[in-house]
Amino acid sequence: MLHTLAVLVENNPGVLTRVSGLFARRAYNINSLSVCQTEDPGISRMTIMVDGDDAVIEQVTKQLIKLVVVHKVTDLTEEQIVDRELALVRVKVKPDTRLEILQIVDVFRGRVVDMGRTNVTVELTGDAEKIDAFVRTIRPFGLMELVRTGNIAITRLDS
Known part of the structure; x- marks a missing residue:
């Protein structure tokens, strides 16, 4: 099962290496990892997507908490x-497919950020399923390049 972990860490050089090294030493694969400074400049937030059963996630969480640089670990699963992800997708275009590709981009609420004679680059945000669906739809036209940020997530609060 895919788990989403929110990890608050010190905003210092080497922290990412220590956290990712913990996963590597235990042979756990990180599916995606996003890191950014929080509203407190001394704290960064890592959003880590990791595959594993509850026992694996419990073990990873315990090991993370032992690191001095880690302030808090929350399993958001x-x-x-x-949650959102950003993707940049470069697609081949031909004169006879350009309009159809632009219509697909519009359906997925994407945005063209660069257009050339033979390709178009699209920016797309949404959950992973939306981006996966866009990639599946556009692939037959000639997927040239795909870059994804990885997932970021925040808890939904009632207000």
Whole structure:
């Protein structure tokens, strides 16, 4: 099962290496990893997507908490969250497919950020399923390049 972990860490050089090294030493694969400074400049937030059963995630969480640079670990898997991913997708275009590709981009609420004679680059945000569906739809036209940020997530609060 895919788990989403939110890890608050010190905003210092080498912290990413220490956290990712913990996963590597235990042979756990990180599916995606996003890191950014929080509202507190001394704290960064890592959003880590990792595949494993509950026992694996419990072990990873315990090991993360032992690191001095880690302040808090939260498993967001069972929480109500808002999550997004950003993708840049470069697609081959021909004069006879350009309009159809632009219509597909519009359906997925993407945005063209660069257009050339033979290719178009699209920016797309949404959950992983939306981006996967866009990639599947556009692949037959000639997927040239795909770059994804990885998932970011925040808990949904009632206000």
